[in-house]
Amino acid sequence: MSDLFVKICGLKTAHDVGTAVDAGADAVGFVFAPGSPRTVDAATARALAADVPDPVLTVGVFRGQPVDEVRRLTEESGVRGVQLHGDEGPEFYEALRAGGRTLLRATALHVGRCGEYGEDLLLIDAPDPGSGKPWNWGSAEFTAPQGRWLLAGGLTPHNVREAVRTTGAWGVDVSSGVESERGVKSPALIRAFIGAARG
Helix, strand or coil, X not given: CCCCEEEECCCCCHHHHHHHHHHCCCEEEEECCCCCCCECCHHHHHHHHHXXXXXXXXXXXXXXXXXXXXXXXXXXXXXXXXXXXXXXXXHHHHHHCHHHCEEEEEECCCCCECCCCCCCEEEECCCCCCCCCCCCCCCCCXXXXXXXXXXXXXXXXXXXXXXXXXXXXXXXXXXXXXXXXXXXXXXXXXXXXXXXXXX
């Protein structure tokens, strides 16, 4: 598990970003989707991403937004990855490919393999993203996708190791599971999550 890819999402402060990076996160996420307690604007994300070292991927998270808006916010914020939650088709990923961006497709559906829409990474999320509600990844119906995929949805420092062992996930993504209250990250929980995930 030491090579497990770990993404900490929904970051809003420089202290939280620094904590995630120092604890060994492979990626940090900034939410641009409207209506979330974790949403930031492009200027805030740019300031937060500026101090992130190159090996750590900075990701903008979008949900059901027009491709022109996604492209504009990505360029204004300077993030190097784009994560799409919604029913965006392959044409979205093709349109956003320019500039060497890393593309992540988030879905609650059971899918065959990573890359079917042109994404670099696949994220299997709970049906209600960002809610912190876990789902039954140990059920007989769960079939792990092929390729590089991240497990998300209801993960915490207490269950992440078992979740990875059960599913064989290539990586994990957490947001609400490292919060002291909705939308407010806990540095202690961020460190605990990364430590537990890596075993």
